[in-house]
Amino acid sequence: LKNDFSRYMEIDEETVNEEESGWKLIHGDVFRFPHHTSLFCAAFGAGVHLIACSFIVLFLALTGVISTTKRGSILSGVVICYCLTSFIGGYVSTQLYFKMNGKLWVRVLLLNSLLFPFPVVTVFSWVNSVALANKSTSAITVGAGFTVALLFLFVSFPLTIVGGLMAKNYGNADFNAPTRTTKVAREIPFEDSRILIRISEFLVAGILPFTAIYIELHYIFASMWGHHIYTLFGVLLFAFVLLLIVTSAVSISLLYFRLTREDHQWWWISFFNGGATGITIYLYSLWYYYKVSEMSGLLQGSFFFGYMLIVSLAFFLMAGSSGFYSSLLFVKYIYSRVKCD
16 A cells, blocks of 8 residues: 555656556546445434444443343343434444435434344344243243343433434535546456355454454353353453454455555445454354263344354444445545546
8 A cells, every 4th residue: 555655656757657556547446335324324314223232331341330130230231321322323324324425314313222122122033932832931931022122212312313313414414525526437457256255255354353363252152052151252252342443454455455456435345344254153053062072952042143143234234334334434545645637
C-alpha cells in the first residue's frame, strides 16, 4: 500500500500520461452502494448492537454485578441488556441507510428489530417443544416466555424506533465519499478462478480470527455443555477485543487484494468475510459434539445445535459488522490519499 501511494502520488509527466491501474482505476465505482441496502444496514446495525451488548454484559460479569455462579443469571442479563440497548441498533442502521440515500427507513427499523430476535424465537420454540415432549425440566416456563415477549414488545421494539428517529432527526446523513461515483458501473474483469478465490478468502477470513479465540472457546464449551463454572471473564473480554481486531485486520487485507483485482463489489463481501468466524464456530461445534461431548439423542442434539446456531449467528453479525466498518474506513482512507480525476 505504501508503494502504491508513492507511485500514484508522483507528479512527473510520465506518470501523468500513464493509464490508471489497480485499485485507483475503480475510484468511480468503489463507493457505489450495495444491492439490498435495507437488509445490509439492518444487519450492520444488529451487529453493532450485539457488540455493545456483549461489552456491557462482560463488564458487568467482570465487576460482579451479574452473578457468574448462579444458573441463568448471565442469560437473564443478556436478555435485559439486549432490550435496553436496542436503540443502538436502530440508530446505527437508520443512520447508515440515510447515508446511502435511502427513503424506506421504517422498513430498515423493522428488519433490524427482527433480524436477530426472530431466529432466536424460532430456535427456542423448537427446542422448547422438544423439551416439553420429553418432559424435560429444561423447558422454558410459560411465565418466562411471556416476560421475554413483553420485554421485546414494550422495551426492545420501542427503543429501536426511538434510535431510528434520533438518527433521522439528528444523525449525520452525509456519506463523505472522497471520490465521485460514476453513473454507469464499471465491468469487473472476468477471472476463471473467481470462485476459488472467494472460497479461499472465506476460509482465511474464518480460520485466522478463530485461532484468536480457540482456547477460550474450548473453556466456554466446557462450561456450557460440561457443567463447569467459567469465571475468567477478564480473559474473555480480552479475547473478544482481540477477535474484533483480528477480524478487522483480515478483512482489510482481503479487501485490498480484491480492490487490486479491480473488483469494486466489496460491501457484502467484506461483511461475509468478517462474519466467516461465526460459521467457523458452528463447524467447530459439530466437531465438539461428535468427538468431545457425550451427548446424543433428539433432546440433547436439539439443545446443543439450536443454542450454538444462535451463538454462531450472533458472532456472524458482530464480526461481519466489525469487518465491514473497518473496511469502509480503509477504503475512505486510501482514496482520500490519492488524486482521482
